[in-house]
């Protein structure tokens with residue numbers, strides 16, 4: 001589940017991955033990670049991590065319609081969340097936009113840029129990738 | 135002669151549409167009379183998760199793709215809007231991060247009612263021509279609001295475009311030969327801090343506002359360049375509705391054919407800061423090398439920026455990476471009713 005934290009310096013560091021699906025790849029074994037990992041799960045101390053921005057293209061491998069949402073997304077229901085397998089390999093959770101294309105397992109998607117959450121009347125606006133069926 | 139030109143561009147229009155009939159029904163107004171009077175059949179509406187920043191980002195990403203340049207080489211980003219998501223906190227920084235531009239970068243938000251996008255193009259041109267930066271990006275993006283029941287409710291819509299300005303001869307798809315502006319203090323339309331909806335001086339603001347400024351700027355441009363209306367293949371005038379640009383074109387001696395490709399308001403509404411530059415993008419979509427395009431924006435308050443643009447040989451080669459405006463306007467279009475419209479626009483008060 002995508003969660004939203006209160007604004008803080010640690011949150012600012014998440015802006016890049018949230019805006020652009022930037023993760024990293026282990027140059028030793030070519031495994032890509034999102035979110036980025038400090039150490040490759042397979043290579044351990046032999047990891048050679050390099051940052052990498054994913055294309056945002058992928059396909060849906062599972063999805064579900066949310067009718068009873070958490071408080072954060074109370075006004076947005078119903079909406080669809082899913083797991084997308086990016087072309088580069090990593091599995092990524094995300095909201096799936098409704099654009100008239102009927103979705104199913106295997107439906108191709110691309111990353112779009114949207115508002116995820118607005119913190120009340122006075123708090124910050126959180127922007128995030130969402131997936132758009134193509 | 136200026137050296138700066140357009141290296142790439144992109145547009146974005148939300149998928150939601152509301153028809154004039156649907157709005158007219160709520161206020162017991164005559165839809166046919168409104169459609170005829172405003173020259174508009176429907177308008178775009180932002181999704182609940184869209185605002186001027188997300189629209190600017192989507193347009194900017196398309197512009198980067200079309201230009202073929204590395205976003206790290208962009209030296210300045212200006213985002214024009216009258217609906218910046220924050221009162222204090224720039225939209226331009228969101229765009230900068232979302233296109234992965236370099237931290238070494240100039241950025242600012244602009245506001246000049248419907249002409250902040252063209253003001254950004256002029257600022258980027260100055261920086262590029264002077265050699266201070268290599269490329270500059272200017273975006274105009276809005277999710278403008280009309281007060282429920284007001285005439286503006288039929289036209290105020292959402293959309294945007296982004297242009298990348300550079301001066302490498304091998305890269306520009308269109309050169310900007312000349313730009314000139316006409317500016318006066320004319321309070322024809324405004325929105326005070328904290329107000330949800332704009333206020334306008336009524337239906338008689340057209341003459342001293344739109345028509346005076348658009349004709350003055352355009353005439354200055356024609357005089358400065360020595361061009362006649364017939365020297366242009368196309369013309370784009372700001373489009374607060376479908377009627378004004380047609381009337382002003384006629385007044386200035388331009389034909390219906392010259393303005394047709396860029397006239398987008400009848401099917402998407404007035405996208406404010408996006409309006410004239412979405413029109414320019416739609417015109418560039420069909421233009422050929424050697425074509426001249428005249429562009430004149432208008433922003434209430436008030437001013438007009440006029441441009442003489444000449445399309446280069448490079449335009450055809452870059453078309454493969456282009457998403458055309460009319461394709462964007464047609465893709466996944468989804469009609470909504472008035473209550474969904476209110477929910478999308480966050481007009482419903484919960485407490």
Ligand SMILES: [Zn+2]
Nearest residue numbers: 026029040043
């Ligand atoms: Zn590894």
